[in-house]
Amino acid sequence: MLRKIPLAAVGLTVGGILTIVGFYAYAVGMNTLNLAGFFYGIPLLLGGLALKASELKPVPYTVPTTPEVKELRSQATPTQEQLRKDVTRFRYGQEAHLDDCLAKFGLSPTDEERPILSGIQEQSRDGAYTLLMEYYSPFFSLEDWQERHEQIEKFFGPDIKAEITQPDKSRIDVALIKA
Numbered sequence: 001m002l003r004k005i006p007l008a009a010v011g012l013t014v015g016g017i018l019t020i021v022g023f024y025a026y027a028v029g030m031n032t033l034n035l036a037g038f039f040y041g042i043p044l045l046l047g048g049l050a051l052k053a054s055e056l057k058p059v060p061y062t063v064p065t066t067p068e069v070k071e072l073r074s075q076a077t078p079t080q081e082q083l084r085k086d087v088t089r090f091r092y093g094q095e096a097h098l099d100d101c102l103a104k105f106g107l108s109p110t111d112e113e114r115p116i117l118s119g120i121q122e123q124s125r126d127g128a129y130t131l132l133m134e135y136y137s138p139f140f141s142l143e144d145w146q147e148r149h150e151q152i153e154k155f156f157g158p159d160i161k162a163e164i165t166q167p168d169k170s171r172i173d174v175a176l177i178k179a
Helices: 007-028 031-053 067-075 078-087 099-104 142-147 149-155
Strands: 116-125 128-136 160-168 171-178
Touching: 007 031, 067 116, 067 128, 078 116, 078 128, 078 171, 099 149, 116 171, 142 149, 142 160, 142 171, 149 160
Parallel strands: none
Antiparallel strands: 116 128, 128 171, 160 171
């Protein structure tokens, strides 16, 4: 649950409240409260603003995960589990989800051309846990992705089989299937 709360919002809220309390305390002559409000409130407020500027929102589940698939999570490889957790929480200081991975695959020559992870799904394929990543990829064709198929399988680790499909013109689905 705490993974779903943006740290930027916490900083902005607490910092804002402390700063307002500090200004109020200054106006009524409460020196000790005034100092606490200014010394803690303003830095927290500025930190919250900085985090908000570099915030990357979680990737949504495009299809709700069924109870049967949740039971299959115990089959997931450590890489699949870490990947699912990383993309479904707020991130700070990154340009896009999995931007380092895309750069290693040669799918991120510029920020404008980089595919964007737009959604994920958890599925069962032939009884195996599958993490499906949906990319908005108008600049890279299915053939470009398939050229990197072996590289994608190796990168995401042992016991992973990757399937790459194109459900529509600007979308690429990468399914990481537990082998």
